Amino acid sequence: MKFISWNVNGLRAAVKHDFAETFKKLDADFFCIQETKMQEGQLELDLPGYQQYFNYAERKGYSGTAIFTKHAPLxxxxxxxxxxxxxxxxxxxxxxxxxxxxxSYVPNSGAGLKRLDFRMGWNKAFYQYLTELDAKKPVILCGDLNVAHKEIDLKNPQSNHHNAGFTDEERQDFTNLLKAGFMDTFRHFYPDQTDIYSWWSYRFHSRDRNAGWRIDYFVASNRLADEIEDSKILTDVFGSDHCPVELDTKLPRPMI
Structure with missing residues (x-):
């Protein structure tokens, strides 16, 4: 099965561009979206064959996640x-x-790290949630996790040290999650690959210069390793300041 994850930086805006074409071309079993920036009733999507699930922020035009799937969940x-x-x-x-x-669309620690405490609280609660799920059955986590784990995961690690998404605290928490029985699937296949990112600032022609960060992930329970065929970053897909990431697996389609 194929899994796609994409921070679209506003689903209504993405739909006005090439979202429908990209969605159809990628033909995923599961298509996960972050930063929908919308409320219920603001958009009708015609996605034949897919069930649609949305989680909206209480604050209008902010955050939000969605999953479109060909397979009905339990x-x-x-x-x-x-x-x-x-x-x-x-x-x-x-x-x-x-x-x-x-x-998941993990909270950003913000300019001046004004939300770092909130982010660290989220990490604690979220990682506990994931480990409790993992105790029952394997987990596939995807989304904009808002952390570049290693120096290899962003273009300018020295100048960004202590900035949101590359603080010691955020990076250590991600390390701790992996130590708890999870793997960063991209680095599982490509441990040393450099200069490949999933987010670029709209400022300073960052994408043209490939001055980016790898902050979009597929993380999976270690015991799924034999079921995973590849983990990709689709840098040729435009329409957002992020590009999609992809997980290809041998997992059988659910029979429910």
Whole structure:
């Protein structure tokens, strides 16, 4: 099965451009979206063959996630079982017989790290949620996780040290998640690949110069390693300041 994850930086804006064409071309079993920036009723999507699930932020035009899937889930969970962090539409979980699929738009620590404490609280609650799921069945996590884990994962690590997404605290938390039984699937296949990113600032022609960050991930339970065929970053897809990321697996299509 094919999984796609994409921070579209506003789904209504993306639909006005090439979203429909990209969606059809990628033909994924699961298409996960972050930063929808919309409320219920603001957009009708015609996606034949797909079930649609949205988690909206209470604040208008902010955050938000969605999953479009060809496969009906056993159950759907919105949020991460923590009321403090469930007001911004940042996570959706679909349960299947053999795995959980979680998509998330992880909070950004913000300019001057003004939301770093909130982000660290989110990390603690979110990682507990993921490990509790993993104790039941394997997990596939995807989304904009808002952290470049290693220096290899951004163009200018020295000048960005201590900036949002590349603080020691955020990076250590991600390390701790991996140590708890998860893998960064892209680095599983391409441990030393440089100069490949998933987000570029709209400023300073960053994408033209490939001055980017790898902050969009597929993370999976270690015991799924034999089921994963490839993990890709689709840098040739435009329409957002992020590009999609892809996970190709040998997992059987759910029979529900």
């Amino acid at each position: 159950d759907v969970t919105y949020g991460i079982n923590s009321d403090e962090f469930n007001h911004e539409g940042r996570a959706i979980t679909l349960e299947y017989p053999d795995f959980y699929l979680v998509t």
